[in-house]
Amino acid sequence: MPLIxxxxxxxxxxxxxxxxxxxxxxLSTPGFHSFFGPSGVGKTxxxxxxTGDIAEYSGKVVTDGLKHLLYxxxxxxxxxxxxxxxxxxxxxxxxxxxxxxxxxxxFGVSDCTKARFDQLSMGQQNRVNLIRYLLQxxxxxxxxxxxxxxxxxxREKIILAIKDMFPRRYxxxxxxxxxxxxxxxxxxxxxxxxGKAQQTVMIQGCNMGRDDNISTxxxxxxxxxxxxxx
Amino acid sequence: xxxxxxxxxxxxxxxxxxxLMIMKYSLHLSDYVIPAPSDMLHTMVAEYRQxxxxxxxxxxxAIIGQVLSVIMxxxxxxxxxxxxxxxxxxxxxxxxxxxxxxxxLAPILFILLGDGFITRxxxxxMICYFPVLLSVLGIMSKPIxxxxxxxxxxxxxxxxxxxxxxxxxxxxxxxxxxxxxxxxAMAGTIVGEFIAANAGIGYSIRIALYQSxxxxxxxxxxxxxxxxxxxxxxLELLGVAIKRTWTGK
Numbered sequence: 101m102p103l104i105x106x107x108x109x110x111x112x113x114x115x116x117x118x119x120x121x122x123x124x125x126x127l128s129t130p131g132f133h134s135f136f137g138p139s140g141v142g143k144t145x146x147x148x149x150x151t152g153d154i155a156e157y158s159g160k161v162v163t164d165g166l167k168h169l170l171y172x173x174x175x176x177x178x179x180x181x182x183x184x185x186x187x188x189x190x191x192x193x194x195x196x197x198x199x200x201x202x203x204x205x206x207f208g209v210s211d212c213t214k215a216r217f218d219q220l221s222m223g224q225q226n227r228v229n230l231i232r233y234l235l236q237x238x239x240x241x242x243x244x245x246x247x248x249x250x251x252x253x254x255r256e257k258i259i260l261a262i263k264d265m266f267p268r269r270y271x272x273x274x275x276x277x278x279x280x281x282x283x284x285x286x287x288x289x290x291x292x293x294x295g296k297a298q299q300t301v302m303i304q305g306c307n308m309g310r311d312d313n314i315s316t317x318x319x320x321x322x323x324x325x326x327x328x329x330x
Numbered sequence: 331x332x333x334x335x336x337x338x339x340x341x342x343x344x345x346x347x348x349x350l351m352i353m354k355y356s357l358h359l360s361d362y363v364i365p366a367p368s369d370m371l372h373t374m375v376a377e378y379r380q381x382x383x384x385x386x387x388x389x390x391x392a393i394i395g396q397v398l399s400v401i402m403x404x405x406x407x408x409x410x411x412x413x414x415x416x417x418x419x420x421x422x423x424x425x426x427x428x429x430x431x432x433x434x435l436a437p438i439l440f441i442l443l444g445d446g447f448i449t450r451x452x453x454x455x456m457i458c459y460f461p462v463l464l465s466v467l468g469i470m471s472k473p474i475x476x477x478x479x480x481x482x483x484x485x486x487x488x489x490x491x492x493x494x495x496x497x498x499x500x501x502x503x504x505x506x507x508x509x510x511x512x513x514x515a516m517a518g519t520i521v522g523e524f525i526a527a528n529a530g531i532g533y534s535i536r537i538a539l540y541q542s543x544x545x546x547x548x549x550x551x552x553x554x555x556x557x558x559x560x561x562x563x564x565l566e567l568l569g570v571a572i573k574r575t576w577t578g579k
Contacts, residue, residue, distance in 0.1 A: 151483070170483050177476045181498055181576055191486065216578055229480075236484050 101165035103127040103150070103240065103270055108159035110145055119145050120157070121299050125289050127270060130239075131307065132263055134273045134281040137291025137330060142299070143274050147171050147242045150272075166239040166270070173244035176229045178217040184228050185213035188235075196235040199265065203231045206261040208254050223249040227258070234262065240270040247275075259284045260310045282322040283308050290329040301329040331570070335563040339555050347548065365545040373545035374552075381534060381546075385553040388519050388530040389561065391447065395454025396515035400462055400508055402455070407466030408493055421467055428460035433521050440526040450522045450530065457518030458511040465507040469500045498576065505569030512562050520554065 104126045111118040119142040127133055135143040148154040150161060151171040163169060178187045192200055204210050207227040212220050220228065230246045247255045262271065263284070275281050281288050285305035292299060303325050306314045347370075354364040361369055410420030436453050443449045470493065477495050481487040497504065523532025531550050538546035573579070 172480075175476050176479055179477055179495055179498060180578075181494075191480070191484070232480065 101130075101239070102162070103166060104160070104162035105146070105150070106160040106162070108146065108149060108157055108161060110142075110149060110154065110157040112145075120149075122159070123300050124159075125287075125300065125302050127272075127287060129286070130268050130270045131286040132259065132271045132273060132284055134275060134285040134288045134305070135291065136275060136278065136281050136288050136326065138293065139276075141291040141293070143291055144173075144244055147244060147272065147274060150240070151242065163240070168236070168238035169240040169242070170233055170236060170238045171242045171244065172229065172233040172246050174226050174229075174246055174248040177225070178228065178232075180216050180218050183214050183216055184209075184220070187217070188213070188228070188232055191232050192235040193237060196237075200231070200235060202265075203234060203261070207231055207258055221249070223251070223254075226250060227254075230258075234266065238269070240272065242272040242274065244274040245276070246273075252280075255280065256284075263309055278323055278326050279319075282306060282319060282326055283314065288322075288326060290326055292330055303329060331566055332560065332563040335559045335566075336556065339559040343552060343555055350548075362542070363544070365543075370545045370548060373543070374549050377546055377549055381531065381549055381553050384529070384531040384534045385550075385557050388523060388532060388554075389516065389557050391450045391530065392454050392512070392515040392519040393561070395451050395519060396458050396508075396512055398451070399455040399459035399515070400511070403459055403462040403466045407463055407470050408489070410467050411470035411493075411496075413471075417471075421471070424460065424463050424467060428464060432456045432460075432518070433525075436522055436525050439522075445527045447529075450519055450527050453522035454515045454519040457521075458514035461514060462507055462511050465503070469503065470496055472496070474499045501569075501573050501576065505566070505573065509562050509565040509569060512565055513558055516554065516558050516561075 106124050108120055108123045109118055110120040123142075123146060135146065137143055145154060148171060149157050150163070151169045153171065178184065188200055188204075189197070204213060207230070209220075209224055209227050209231070212224050212228075217225060217228065226246055226248055227250060230243065233241055233243075233246075247258065250258070259273075259280075273281065273285060283306050286307040288303045288305050290301045290303055292301065303322065306318055306322055308314050350364050351367065353359065354366075365373070406420060406424070410417050410424065432453065435456070436449075439449045439452055443452070474495050477499070478487065478492065481491060481495075519530065520532035520535070523530035524536050525532075527533050531554055535547055535550050538544075538550065
């Protein structure tokens, strides 16, 4: 069940220039992947093309065998009429309810589940939002800066837990943190600054798991590759 | 909220009476044109009971008319929120019909239905219906993307949830519109009564006008003003209570 993009191009209706030009990649195995690059280069647009939210593009997107593709972002809110725990319980399928408590604990939000969403800090809000997406029946989850405003240690803990708990799922992590994507992602689609012939370059990340140790040398090499590509 | 509203009304009303008195005494107008304060007090004592009952009668019609129009506005607004042919048709029709002065239709209603309760109720409901409908349509047609996105992509969105989200997110605006529409309902009822009805404070004002009795009209204005002020304040308090219960703030 690969996720393939072949020569995808897209221009927003009112825009003069295309936001995406001949973007191609192939994610052949589930795992933690990333879209990396500066703001405004088309990461979110490509994510929306993958999930079908943008339909007027050219090129080909192959998602055969992948049932549900979900896109989540860091501006989302939960309704404010009841507390976080009640919302989560209502939107998480019965089969996944057992994992809710584990995620709440790993994500460090167990103290605030009795509060309403607008009473949480931005980092807590993003973590709660991510929990409800993770516990949906989907094959691909795109996380568009879904861990913004979360401290680095907790982010690492969360990424490792996600990799452990959902090994058969595709994750596309949109982030601006080069170190993080280099360390934890399997493949990194680097969006380059405009003016370069090829808009994106696919780079192999270190794909660190819970029990893995990666050498500083390997990490530096990946980082260097990302910097050179961008 | 309630004392503030009543206090505000008292200030405006007595400033208005003060203005009339300044005009009366500076232009040496007779008591027949603008009655003296003592005459007004005398009229108030004489007519207080009858005018109070008439005001309550009008207020009752206005409240029933407002409740009906708010219910109707929500039903039509919820149907009209969709970007379907029916939704667009309802929106365009609402914008066009609201531009037509309802008061101009009042004589037709009186001819067809007589000068009783139903006609007054219909005029009250129609006058406050369109402003509420346009607000509800505007609120219900505007997606709250940052909340609704999750429910849409996970296939959980139902029309009831959509309406609940949009109502919750615009609660302050909705309660303000509903409280504001109370004035419209009252105005509609009074205008209806003034044109042709056989009861209510609008009818009493019409009689006073025929008698050229400004004192009675000023007493009627006082009772109308104080009743609307109290009713609006009660609606605002109800809005605050609903908001507090629902949002926990």
